[in-house]
Amino acid sequence: MHPTAVRELELDLDAFEGPFDLLLTLLLKEAIEPREVDVAAIVLAFIERLAERDEVDLESCGEFLVLISALLELKARSLFPDEAAELDALEPEEAAEELARRLAEYRRMKEAAAWLVQRLASEHDRWFRLGPAPLAPRAERRLAAQDASALAVALRGLAVLPPNVSLSHMALRFPPVSQFLERFRSLLSRRRRFDFEAEVGGFSRVEQAVAFLALLELRKSGEIALSQAAPFAPIRVSRASRSWAAPAPAGRSPAPPAPAAADEPMPSGAVQRTVPSGLDSSATPQEHEEGLEHPEPERILTWTARSA
Amino acid sequence: MDSPLRLIASNPVDRLARTVEALLVVASVPLSVGELAEAADDDHERVETALALLHERYVEGRSGIVLERVAGGYAFRASRDAADACARLFERPVERGLSQAALETLAIVAYLGPCSRPEIAGIRGVAADSAVASLVERGLIAEAGRELGPGGAVRYRTTPLFERVFGLESLAALPRLDDLGADAGELRQRLLEVASARAS
Numbered sequence A: 001m002h003p004t005a006v007r008e009l010e011l012d013l014d015a016f017e018g019p020f021d022l023l024l025t026l027l028l029k030e031a032i033e034p035r036e037v038d039v040a041a042i043v044l045a046f047i048e049r050l051a052e053r054d055e056v057d058l059e060s061c062g063e064f065l066v067l068i069s070a071l072l073e074l075k076a077r078s079l080f081p082d083e084a085a086e087l088d089a090l091e092p093e094e095a096a097e098e099l100a101r102r103l104a105e106y107r108r109m110k111e112a113a114a115w116l117v118q119r120l121a122s123e124h125d126r127w128f129r130l131g132p133a134p135l136a137p138r139a140e141r142r143l144a145a146q147d148a149s150a151l152a153v154a155l156r157g158l159a160v161l162p163p164n165v166s167l168s169h170m171a172l173r174f175p176p177v178s179q180f181l182e183r184f185r186s187l188l189s190r191r192r193r194f195d196f197e198a199e200v201g202g203f204s205r206v207e208q209a210v211a212f213l214a215l216l217e218l219r220k221s222g223e224i225a226l227s228q229a230a231p232f233a234p235i236r237v238s239r240a241s242r243s244w245a246a247p248a249p250a251g252r253s254p255a256p257p258a259p260a261a262a263d264e265p266m267p268s269g270a271v272q273r274t275v276p277s278g279l280d281s282s283a284t285p286q287e288h289e290e291g292l293e294h295p296e297p298e299r300i301l302t303w304t305a306r307s308a
Numbered sequence B: 001m002d003s004p005l006r007l008i009a010s011n012p013v014d015r016l017a018r019t020v021e022a023l024l025v026v027a028s029v030p031l032s033v034g035e036l037a038e039a040a041d042d043d044h045e046r047v048e049t050a051l052a053l054l055h056e057r058y059v060e061g062r063s064g065i066v067l068e069r070v071a072g073g074y075a076f077r078a079s080r081d082a083a084d085a086c087a088r089l090f091e092r093p094v095e096r097g098l099s100q101a102a103l104e105t106l107a108i109v110a111y112l113g114p115c116s117r118p119e120i121a122g123i124r125g126v127a128a129d130s131a132v133a134s135l136v137e138r139g140l141i142a143e144a145g146r147e148l149g150p151g152g153a154v155r156y157r158t159t160p161l162f163e164r165v166f167g168l169e170s171l172a173a174l175p176r177l178d179d180l181g182a183d184a185g186e187l188r189q190r191l192l193e194v195a196s197a198r199a200s
Helices: A003-007 A020-028 A039-052 A058-079 A083-088 A092-122 A148-159 A177-190 A196-200 A205-220 A268-274 A283-289 A297-307 B004-009 B012-026 B033-040 B044-057 B080-089 B100-112 B117-124 B129-138 B160-165 B184-199
Strands: A010-012 A017-019 A193-195 A224-228 A235-239 B065-070 B073-078 B141-146 B154-158
Touching: A003 A020, A003 A058, A010 A020, A010 A039, A017 A020, A020 A058, A039 A058, A092 B100, A092 B117, A177 A193, A177 A196, A177 A205, A177 A235, A193 A196, A196 A205, A196 A235, A205 A224, B012 B033, B012 B044, B012 B073, B033 B044, B033 B073, B044 B065, B073 B080, B100 B117, B100 B129, B100 B154, B117 B129, B129 B141, B129 B154
Parallel strands: none
Antiparallel strands: A010 A017, A193 A235, A224 A235, B065 B073, B141 B154
């Protein structure tokens, strides 16, 4: 690219179309506003022209840089108009007019600011949620004059070891189940049957509970048979025969619950007492055979079946 | 189903009012009718009816909560009776310690916005950088694009928070500029007298 080639660089810009040389002339004659010239487009056009050549012509590149930087400076200057120079050129009347206009505008804004201050004051009792509001600083509480000795007395009162609290009432002393197992076994070795309540009547509540557990144990191992005429009626304990644990024949399975009995709600406590673990309905015929007192065998059958 | 109680409970506008009420409680900025309608999945007119219902319910003097129309939307605020109690628990970081420069800058942005820092400086005659920064930090003004043309400066406008803090329904609620600075004519006259004295 020859140096003259830079000047002949054909440009196609928004503000100008023609050789670079002509653009520069027009700019210097102020026929074109520098701010309207797209410098980047000129640089692009030059680089495209450069890319068409195989070798880089340093001389034309240097000339282009000088020209384009001068153009950039011109444009930069034109973007910052010198206001002071403009005002200097004004006649006194014009300057006064301009000053009055600016002052009036400022005064209006000052009044607007004053209005905002008034508004702020009148709206001061309007509170609303503003995102997470920072908590207002709390006023520090002032303490009244304190007497150190009073504090010492108070602390001394606190420093005393508290008395040991007795937990004796919370301890439950359980007698061993085996004790009652032995007791009932020996009882049944002497008597054929006995009344549970009558035997444990004199014991504490805990002892009675353990005694009942012993009763269940004995029933489980098949050593005894239990019966109760009605809910809350005395529990009868009797010696069991050896055939006790054998399953009942199929033909002797219990009858379905009688409709009459189904209408009567059954207290759950009574069920528990009536039906210790393992007591199934097959026991009833057994009890009949043994001739135990059973005012309402049908009823007992129903309870056991329902609770199963 | 036919009992009158059930009919009242299932009144659609009443149900919508409850929804709108709930949305307003959750919001920390005023909600426009459009936003409420979209959230409640209902149409604008019905939302406005529901708002009218709520407005009756939450009117100053009737409840500790007041429904107000502010910043182009609706929002709950505390009743004025409770202002002292509120002031003991909360502070007002947005408006606390606003300088005169910041207030003038705020007025310029409110009236002439969006406008740039050079424009503000041109009116006030001093640089507005720190005032603008302070207002941006408080959330009273925000950037709103740049000036057209090369080297376009950032322009600012006021935020909905500005309207809310100053209790304005919209910027249109600001007093007209013509009403302010009514004595500008007199100033102009004095300046012209000085100028003519110099010219002669």
